Amino acid sequence: MGKYILGRILNMIPTLLIVAVIIFLITRMLPGNPAAVMLGPQASAEEIEVLTEKLGLNEPLYIQFFDYIGNLLQGNLGNSLTYNMPIIDLIMERFPNTVILAVSALLIAILVGVPAGIIAARKQNSIFDYAFTTFSLMGVSMPIFWLGIMLVLFFSVNLGWFPATGMGSMDEGIGDFISHLILPSIALATIPTAQFARITRSSMLEVISQDYVKTARSKGLHEFFVICKHAFKNALTPLLTVLGLQISSMLGGAVLTETIFSWPGIGLLIIDAIGKRDFVVVQNMVIFIALIYVVVNLLVDISYKLVNPRIKYSSGKGGTK
Amino acid sequence: MSNELLKVENLEVQFKSGSTVTKAVNGVSFTLNRKENIGIVGESGSGKSVTATSLLRLIPSPPGHISGGKILFEGKDLLTLSDKEMRDIRGNDISMIFQDPLTSLNPVFTVGDQIMESIKLHQKVSKKEAKQKAIQMLQLVGIPAPEKRLNMYPHEFSGGMRQRVMIAIALSCNPKLLIADEPTTALDVTVQAQILELMKKLQDEFNTSIIMITHDLGVVWEICHKVLVMYAGNVIEYGTVEEIHDHPMHPYTWGLLDSQITENIEDHEMLTTIPGSPPDLRQEIKGCPFAPRCSYTQDICFSKAPEMVEVKEKHFVACHFQTKENRLNRKERSTHVRAVVKS
Numbered sequence: 001m002g003k004y005i006l007g008r009i010l011n012m013i014p015t016l017l018i019v020a021v022i023i024f025l026i027t028r029m030l031p032g033n034p035a036a037v038m039l040g041p042q043a044s045a046e047e048i049e050v051l052t053e054k055l056g057l058n059e060p061l062y063i064q065f066f067d068y069i070g071n072l073l074q075g076n077l078g079n080s081l082t083y084n085m086p087i088i089d090l091i092m093e094r095f096p097n098t099v100i101l102a103v104s105a106l107l108i109a110i111l112v113g114v115p116a117g118i119i120a121a122r123k124q125n126s127i128f129d130y131a132f133t134t135f136s137l138m139g140v141s142m143p144i145f146w147l148g149i150m151l152v153l154f155f156s157v158n159l160g161w162f163p164a165t166g167m168g169s170m171d172e173g174i175g176d177f178i179s180h181l182i183l184p185s186i187a188l189a190t191i192p193t194a195q196f197a198r199i200t201r202s203s204m205l206e207v208i209s210q211d212y213v214k215t216a217r218s219k220g221l222h223e224f225f226v227i228c229k230h231a232f233k234n235a236l237t238p239l240l241t242v243l244g245l246q247i248s249s250m251l252g253g254a255v256l257t258e259t260i261f262s263w264p265g266i267g268l269l270i271i272d273a274i275g276k277r278d279f280v281v282v283q284n285m286v287i288f289i290a291l292i293y294v295v296v297n298l299l300v301d302i303s304y305k306l307v308n309p310r311i312k313y314s315s316g317k318g319g320t321k
Numbered sequence: 322m323s324n325e326l327l328k329v330e331n332l333e334v335q336f337k338s339g340s341t342v343t344k345a346v347n348g349v350s351f352t353l354n355r356k357e358n359i360g361i362v363g364e365s366g367s368g369k370s371v372t373a374t375s376l377l378r379l380i381p382s383p384p385g386h387i388s389g390g391k392i393l394f395e396g397k398d399l400l401t402l403s404d405k406e407m408r409d410i411r412g413n414d415i416s417m418i419f420q421d422p423l424t425s426l427n428p429v430f431t432v433g434d435q436i437m438e439s440i441k442l443h444q445k446v447s448k449k450e451a452k453q454k455a456i457q458m459l460q461l462v463g464i465p466a467p468e469k470r471l472n473m474y475p476h477e478f479s480g481g482m483r484q485r486v487m488i489a490i491a492l493s494c495n496p497k498l499l500i501a502d503e504p505t506t507a508l509d510v511t512v513q514a515q516i517l518e519l520m521k522k523l524q525d526e527f528n529t530s531i532i533m534i535t536h537d538l539g540v541v542w543e544i545c546h547k548v549l550v551m552y553a554g555n556v557i558e559y560g561t562v563e564e565i566h567d568h569p570m571h572p573y574t575w576g577l578l579d580s581q582i583t584e585n586i587e588d589h590e591m592l593t594t595i596p597g598s599p600p601d602l603r604q605e606i607k608g609c610p611f612a613p614r615c616s617y618t619q620d621i622c623f624s625k626a627p628e629m630v631e632v633k634e635k636h637f638v639a640c641h642f643q644t645k646e647n648r649l650n651r652k653e654r655s656t657h658v659r660a661v662v663k664s
């Protein structure tokens with residue numbers, strides 16, 4: 001197991017390098033001189049030249065690239081000129097906000113999606129099951145930006161229940177904090193909720209008619225434990241896969257959600273930085289997101305073992321066989 | 322304490338899907354005394370498993386439901402109990418083991434957890450005592466190094482070992498009744514014998530009554546006191562092992578006996594099979610359910626269902642021609658023979 005994890009961590013390096021190369025090329029291909037955009041229309045040609053040199057943009061592309069990779073490998077993320085602070089501080093400031101949003105969305109998705117899926121499986125072909133199927137299908141195909149705008153229109157503009165944008169502050173009390181959190185969390189949670197619900201239903205249906213579920217009943221266990229302990233633990237493996245995929249794609253969803261709700265997380269930061277042509281921020285944030293992505297996937301793969309004792313890990317090239 | 326442990330009266334179980342109703346069990350009655358074993362035999366599809374699962378009220382519902390009858394366990398009708406009362410009986414007073422040991426243990430919990438679960442559920446013991454008891458049970462069912470085995474998962478056990486674990490779980494709370502639904506069918510022949518031996522030994526130790534579902538009559542002769550022969554959801558013959566073994570009366574029972582492979586069968590000897598197949602339980606059956614496959618039929622067999630008659634003491638048969646007054650002569654086994662193919 002230790003060997004397996006080490007192998008997987010070593011495997012992350014090439015993945016991250018590839019991401020680094022791609023994002024480097026993309027930021028360099030954006031039209032316009034970043035220095036000019038950063039300084040604004042009033043800047044003189046000299047000012048632009050000075051900044052271009054400072055950013056190293058006058059060097060040949062390969063030199064820029066090796067500088068960049070070299071710094072990255074030393075853990076030196078550099079400074080943002082537009083935000084006027086080290087990238088690392090920018091991450092420390094913004095990332096917790098994204099985590100708050102993502103975790104609360106994930107909680108909603110798990111707490112709503114999983115029980116709904118279990119009940120639908122238990123009451124297969126009932127009215128609940130049909131309604132469930134319809135809503136979960138709507139949920140997975142919901143465009144986040146559209147849903148976000150509808151939520152704002154309805155709950156903020158029409159009903160005035162929740163603020164439309166921004167992040168509340170704990171200084172204003174927990175109420176302020178939560179009321180700002182609700183709409184963006186719902187927007188971000190919709191797709192994962194529907195996904196969890198669908199996968200829970202289908203994997204529970206597969207498991208619920210198994211002999212060991214009958215054995216559990218024949219022991220005299222309460223139906224709740226029969227379903228939620230004996231059946232559910234067997235249905236967890238596919239659910240974990242979806243969990244990993246959803247956490248990853250929530251990073252993308254966070255970019256959209258944060259933009260709609262002006263939520264000051266890393267998603268909004270990236271969009272902002274693209275607008276300002278702050279390629280240093282964009283590059284580093286994309287790599288940071290890629291890092292989260294691979295770490296989450298590793299954690300999911302490790303947790304398979306916890307729910308399914310039959311999985312044996314081979315060290316080296318990764319994979320769970 | 323009355324000697325009668327279980328009395329099933331006119332049990333009926335149906336499965337509904339859409340507008341079709343499958344009458345899987347159609348008026349089954351029998352009694353079982355303490356420390357007595359009863360065998361339920363019959364071709365597959367005859368309603369043995371449904372009968373057995375109904376006793377614990379574990380028929381999947383929907384589509385199934387117990388549509389009539391009584392299940393008197395120590396005088397209480399199980400069908401009138403609340404869910405809570407029923408759960409207190411399952412795994413405690415009555416437990417069950419199933420046909421396929423490869424699928425009846427939960428793959429994601431250790432064997433120890435699965436044994437201790439029953440013990441903790443029904444007995445007021447500490448975790449440590451439960452573990453002690455689980456080790457003791459594994460020892461009893463003949464699993465070597467039980468302390469170590471306790472922490473292993475089912476996939477690390479062979480089929481025979483898993484069935485031993487199932488037996489350990491089933492007996493862990495000293496049940497008064499053990500229902501074994503073809504407990505050896507899925508196992509190798511040599512392992513089958515060991516499991517049967519074990520069940521016999523443990524029954525003496527635990528004073529448990531066993532309902533043994535099997536299609537191996539040899540098993541019945543060996544461990545049972547009574548036999549219930551089922552066909553198409555009906556009991557067609559019921560009596561003591563001695564009676565059924567020495568004086569079987571229903572043509573279907575004769576067929577079952579003739580189709581058994583016995584130890585002393587000669588290479589060239591013939592083995593009969595019962596021609597045809599059981600009726601479709603979704604359709605109303607008029608007359609005797611076995612009539613279409615019976616070689617003794619007369620007109621009455623197709624128009625009137627035979628009643629269960631006590632032809633001799635402790636021997637009941639449902640056949641128009643086997644009554645107190647009349648007897649049917651068993652033909653030589655000549656029809657529908659096929660050679661035993663020895664490999």
Ligand SMILES: Nc1ncnc2c1ncn2[C@@H]1O[C@H](COP(=O)(O)OP(=O)(O)O)[C@@H](O)[C@H]1O
Nearest residue numbers: 336343345364365366367368369370371372381
């Ligand atoms: N879950 C079910 N749904 C519908 N019909 C069932 C179900 N279980 C059993 N049956 C019906 O009950 C009949 C008897 O089945 P069973 O008791 O399993 O036979 P066996 O004697 O082989 O154990 C089957 O032929 C089938 O028609």
Ligand SMILES: [Mg+2]
Nearest residue numbers: 369370371502
């Ligand atoms: Mg069966």
